[in-house]
Amino acid sequence: MTGASITLKVNGADRPVAAVAPWTTLLTVLRDELGLTGAKRGCNQGVCGACTVTIDGEPVRSCLSLALNCTDCEIATVEGLAPAGSLAPVQQALAEGNALQCGFCTPGILIAAHALLRRNEPLSVDEVRAGLSGNLCRCSGYKKIVEAVVRASEARP
């Protein structure tokens, strides 16, 4: 099987990828070809949310997105949230709130939370819970995650 050579736009940069088979997911390309291992392969069924990235600004499941369908899109991963060595406000908020344990779900949560915070208004607990309802965390119990995102929304100018 010879795959297609494509170029994906990831975190603002054009990234050529060779020999992409039709069934190859965006998640596989990000992790195995581009070395962007922030997005995690949890369930590979679109349920757990650990693979969440944004396509054209909207959070989606990279495990359910075929790479060949993602050319001409702007893809953003957790690695693109802030320049290397610095943290985006939502990352800072989760770190300060101790809002993680093992960290496996954290990249997906950061992407989903970052999209919520674009609304640029204080968010209620219910709004954050609804916004993060597609991201499973098996160790934290969610409370600190939700609190951290609410605090991040209140801290915005």
Add this chain to the structure above:
Amino acid sequence: MEFIRPDSIDAAVAALQAENAACLAGGATLVAMMNADLVAPERLVSLRDVAALRTAMRQPDGSVVIGAMRRHRETAEETDLRDGQRVLSDAAGQIANPPVRNMGTIGGSCAFADPAADYPPALAAADARIALVGAEGRRTLPADAFFVDWYETALEPGELIESVILPPAPAGTAGSYTKLARVAGDFAIASVALVLGMEGDACSHLAVAVGACGPAPVRRRDVETELLGGGLGDSEIRRLTDALADGLDPVDDVRASADYRRRVAPRLVRQAIAEAKQCLSGTQ
């Protein structure tokens, strides 16, 4: 496996005329099944670039044509859906979670026809029609005729869903979707899609579809018609829920037992009607 990205409906239909070809809409179901090695189409026809499938249009007569590639998030926010048509947007907003609503499409969901999905009962209650296009031309089917059996639709090989058409709902009717699920965003244990109109104390429009309790949504149009013009009190609602119960054919699965579904479905119907009556009396 071949991957094709046509940019028109005609080209997509042409590409589908092959053995074991499948449409790729939002990917929320098909790619999950591919990842699990449950399906392996020989040709994937991505509908992503078919702009004609991405629009929703309100027609002069008040009907709304929703392209098959409209995402759940777009349908949840669709301002062209009015009065009882809101049953569909209410259902769309309760599908899964925000990232999946950014991906999944109404055409993809209808084609997969999971009986516990949220669109089938909403489309049944809205008297929607499904517009199909294939090599032989176009046809439209009522939702009742489209959803045939467990995960089975009237789609023929080589055919794709072009749009979903909602007829105008009578002015002043309310549409709602009530879903019982284990956690937010899960598939339904049971669900009720309702379009209700009241003129004073008299019922002027009634459509009730029960989801997740059989191979396809269950409606009893005969009883709905009998109840028009009268008050919708406890005994009338009981007549409807008894009739609906006869049509239910639920199964035991990981979410709930068949027996539990039979018990909870009539209660959901009562709850949905009570809430809709409350909502309507608040707006009159």
